[in-house]
Amino acid sequence: MTPSDARSRPIIEVKNIRKEYPIGDETVVALKHINLNVMRGEICCIFGTSGSGKSTLLNQLAGMEKPTRGEVLIGGVPISRLNENQLASFRQRHLGFVFQSYNLLPNLTATENVAMPLLFRGVPKAQREAAARKLLCRVGLSHRLDHFPRQMSGGQQQRAGIARAFIARPDVVFADEPTGNLDSKTTVEIMNMICTFARDYHQTIILVTHDPEMASYAHRIVTLIDGEIVSNQVNNKEKSRHET
Numbered sequence: 673m674t675p676s677d678a679r680s681r682p683i684i685e686v687k688n689i690r691k692e693y694p695i696g697d698e699t700v701v702a703l704k705h706i707n708l709n710v711m712r713g714e715i716c717c718i719f720g721t722s723g724s725g726k727s728t729l730l731n732q733l734a735g736m737e738k739p740t741r742g743e744v745l746i747g748g749v750p751i752s753r754l755n756e757n758q759l760a761s762f763r764q765r766h767l768g769f770v771f772q773s774y775n776l777l778p779n780l781t782a783t784e785n786v787a788m789p790l791l792f793r794g795v796p797k798a799q800r801e802a803a804a805r806k807l808l809c810r811v812g813l814s815h816r817l818d819h820f821p822r823q824m825s826g827g828q829q830q831r832a833g834i835a836r837a838f839i840a841r842p843d844v845v846f847a848d849e850p851t852g853n854l855d856s857k858t859t860v861e862i863m864n865m866i867c868t869f870a871r872d873y874h875q876t877i878i879l880v881t882h883d884p885e886m887a888s889y890a891h892r893i894v895t896l897i898d899g900e901i902v903s904n905q906v907n908n909k910e911k912s913r914h915e916t
């Protein structure tokens with residue numbers, strides 16, 4: 673593949689995936705024949721009501737679960753065929769995550785939490801903590817560098833969560849309802865932060881939400897109903913372009 677092919681090839685390719693969960697004698701079909709391409713640098717929103725299959729789709733895209741059928745490729749790598757060790761290493765090198773519940777490690781300071789992904793990349797302590805402090809300052813936490821998660825507000829923890837997701841410059845950042853526990857003013861701040869990082873580093877974001885306001889930040893909005901994509905639209909009015 674030539675470099676220009678690599679640039680024009682979607683960073684995420686979803687090929688006809690289906691996800692079934694066996695429950696006793698029954699089978700829940702959470703996703704039905706999903707096909708989707710996401711381009712590098714795109715903020716792609718997976719949008720839909722509760723139970724429509726958003727988190728299930730994100731879990732298949734991020735390699736957290738294996739689809740029952742079909743295949744997911746990230747950067748051309750068929751992640752649904754990797755074993756657990758290969759997947760863990762692929763995730764550490766290429767993917768970042770922002771969680772609704774922040775998921776910071778309670779016994780580490782903000783700086784240590786944010787520096788963690790660089791530890792997996794073999795970056796020396798002084799260097800990774802300097803990078804973490806710099807990013808924490810960028811997200812407005814210069815006064816909370818040595819605080820533990822329990823000493824920070826929800827919005828502050830999520831800013832640290834975002835710094836942690838982006839610090840190692842992963843190819844794709846996955847965010848499942850990242851502002852689900854935050855007020856509307858903090859939601860706008862957090863969304864602007866995610867969009868700014870994505871734009872500055874030309875990173876791809878997969879954003880799961882049921883909130884049309886949050887979906888409006890995306891370049892592409894993929895709507896799910898009952899495990900099926902019912903629309904896949906480019907959003908020309910996306911806020912990430914106009915407001916940050």
Ligand SMILES: Nc1ncnc2c1ncn2[C@@H]1O[C@H](COP(=O)(O)OP(=O)(O)OP(=O)(O)O)[C@@H](O)[C@H]1O
Nearest residue numbers: 693700702720721722723724725726727728729882
């Ligand atoms: N591990 C599982 N076992 C069985 N069924 C599951 C499992 N995970 C999800 N489901 C089912 O798959 C469907 C889609 O669930 P999913 O969590 O993807 O929805 P969602 O769109 O993320 O909803 P929400 O907005 O409430 O988070 C639901 O009907 C759910 O009950």
Ligand SMILES: [Mg+2]
Nearest residue numbers: 726727728848
């Ligand atoms: Mg969900």
